[in-house]
Amino acid sequence: QVQLVESGGGVVQPGRSLRLSCAASGLTFSSYAMHWVRQAPGKGLEWVADISYDGSDQYYADSVKGRFTISRDNSKNTVYLQMNSLRTEDTAVYYCARDVNPGIDYWGQGTLVTVSS
């Protein structure tokens, strides 16, 4: 079955960087676009970014554009989210999810990022 496992979360100071990873199994990873979605504590879901199946196209929410970069390594079945210039409002659980054009079907369990001094 499809499994998506996020990692890389933790506590980081404002202005610093962090890279999240999402390891996929049970699917032909290179055939699917992938998404990152986040959820601030006690808040709703917010779409963050997505990347095409081959990595050639990336799209971002306005709230992270210019600070976050989504990438993938199809040889490792992994998608990444490089987060720079982190702000306290980036504190959230970050989920990766599989794209089924144009939506999402499978979700990971999430990894918590806390931005605090």
Next chain:
Amino acid sequence: QAVVTQEPSLTVSPGGTVTLTCGSSTGAVTTGLYPYWFQQRPGQAPRTLISDTSNKHSWTPARFSGSLLGGKAALTLSGAQPDDEAEYYCWLIYSGVRVFGGGTKLTVL
């Protein structure tokens, strides 16, 4: 950016029927906005219930259905069970931009 609206909270009796709706600030919701519905139980990751207005996944209980109703996307739960108590989110896709609604907290009581 468009705003997607949902009822903040709804209550349904066990065995009862309830309809959650998903509206768009740009006008009527159509199939072209590809409405999706997600369920998130407390402490869990979201899971996708309904894709493209009305398509169910293999894990979607039969008591859930999706449709368009009165210019909005709708998620109808028929025969509510205690296990259905959760937050429900819809999303709409505006020319590739994904926008989530604020969520509906559904209580089964």
